[in-house]
Amino acid sequence: MSEQEKELRILRDQIDTIDGQLHELLNRRARCAQSVAEVKQKYQGDVSPVFYRPEREAQVLRAVMERNEGPLADKEVARLFREIMSVCLALEEPMRVAFLGPEGTFTQLAAMKHFGHSARHLPMQSLKDVFREVQSGAAHYGVVPIENSTEGVVSHTLDLFKQFDLKICGEVEVPVHLHLLLNRGDSLDGIRKIYSHQQSLAQSRCWLDVRYPDIEKVAVSSNAEAARLAAKEGKGCAAIAGDMAADLYDLDAAVKNIEDQIDNSTRFLIIGDQYVGPSGDDKTSILISVPDTPGALYQLLEPFHRYGVSLTRVETRSASKNSLFYIDFVGHNSDPVVQNALQDLIKNSIELKVLGSYPSAVL
Numbered sequence: 001m002s003e004q005e006k007e008l009r010i011l012r013d014q015i016d017t018i019d020g021q022l023h024e025l026l027n028r029r030a031r032c033a034q035s036v037a038e039v040k041q042k043y044q045g046d047v048s049p050v051f052y053r054p055e056r057e058a059q060v061l062r063a064v065m066e067r068n069e070g071p072l073a074d075k076e077v078a079r080l081f082r083e084i085m086s087v088c089l090a091l092e093e094p095m096r097v098a099f100l101g102p103e104g105t106f107t108q109l110a111a112m113k114h115f116g117h118s119a120r121h122l123p124m125q126s127l128k129d130v131f132r133e134v135q136s137g138a139a140h141y142g143v144v145p146i147e148n149s150t151e152g153v154v155s156h157t158l159d160l161f162k163q164f165d166l167k168i169c170g171e172v173e174v175p176v177h178l179h180l181l182l183n184r185g186d187s188l189d190g191i192r193k194i195y196s197h198q199q200s201l202a203q204s205r206c207w208l209d210v211r212y213p214d215i216e217k218v219a220v221s222s223n224a225e226a227a228r229l230a231a232k233e234g235k236g237c238a239a240i241a242g243d244m245a246a247d248l249y250d251l252d253a254a255v256k257n258i259e260d261q262i263d264n265s266t267r268f269l270i271i272g273d274q275y276v277g278p279s280g281d282d283k284t285s286i287l288i289s290v291p292d293t294p295g296a297l298y299q300l301l302e303p304f305h306r307y308g309v310s311l312t313r314v315e316t317r318s319a320s321k322n323s324l325f326y327i328d329f330v331g332h333n334s335d336p337v338v339q340n341a342l343q344d345l346i347k348n349s350i351e352l353k354v355l356g357s358y359p360s361a362v363l
């Protein structure tokens with residue numbers, strides 16, 4: 001045995017011992033999660049228990065990142081614990097999570113980032129179908145896009161909150177890296193047509209204007225669909241989409257990261273019908289309609305200022321006679337300052353709907 005082999009053998013023996021310990025600990029943790037499930041069931045009576053606890057998951061992940069001493073990066077080690085919790089939760093009850101399909105979209109990536117790989121991810125044809133699937137109970141939760149850092153708010157999602165009686169249970173942010181995808185063997189000069197979702201075309205507009213000003217661009221329902229079409233039509237057809245879609249349809253990422261803003265990202269919301277307790281670092285979202293009078297926005301926002309509640313987003317929605325606002329702010333519905341601010345808001349409003357309090361994104 002060479003010196004190198006001897007040294008490797010010693011280190012690999014250590015790794016085998018550690019793996020054995022990790023393995024035992026993982027199963028011990030899993031058994032604990034099973035006991036947690038039994039306790040949840042025991043005290044629930046006839047109502048079916050809520051197994052998924054976003055506030056607890058956020059606390060676990062934050063604690064992981066806080067105590068991490070490396071060499072694993074905080075986010076990497078949290079990602080591992082994310083998967084550990086995902087398998088533990090699947091032992092309690094396998095989660096069904098609806099997302100805006102088809103497979104390979106950034107929404108699916110968001111679903112995986114938030115729930116891990118042990119949840120069952122169900123692709124839906126439209127945002128409305130995601131809401132419907134959750135409202136009917138066919139899916140436990142849904143994942144919907146709410147805003148992109150380059151293109152702004154997804155107004156269709158906001159409008160659906162008016163129509164459905166669902167709660168926001170969480171948020172997740174996904175960096176959006178777009179690539180120009182070609183069929184194997186195709187060249188950059190042979191492109192005749194580029195498929196993508198309208199948002200992705202907009203997010204890489206400058207790059208496209210410089211490189212392919214005269215090539216036909218076709219907006220389709222999602223960038224995974226764009227990849228599917230480019231693969232189906234073959235030679236000369238390209239797509240703009242992400243890594244997942246490239247893998248799924250076996251396309252080459254000929255030019256990577258063509259998004260105009262380097263920090264392009266999309267925020268997604270987790271929808272469900274459960275109350276989420278405080279995690280220690282939370283956000284609340286509301287829909288509020290106020291009379292369409294001069295100074296309405298000023299009056300509306302004043303209580304937030306008075307009670308020192310920080311706003312993270314204010315969106316105006318068109319409504320017939322009244323002004324409708326979607327507002328995100330820091331804090332949980334159970335915080336006294338938030339309750340005071342909400343009570344004052346109700347006084348000046350025609351309708352106020354609290355869409356939910358939920359943990360701020362951890363990963």
Ligand SMILES: O=C(O)C(=O)C[C@]1(C(=O)O)C=C[C@@H](O)C=C1
Nearest residue numbers: 036051052053056057085088089
């Ligand atoms: O603490 C709980 O309530 C659990 O069910 C355990 C656990 C975990 O694995 O840590 C699993 C699922 C929940 O979403 C939160 C945490």
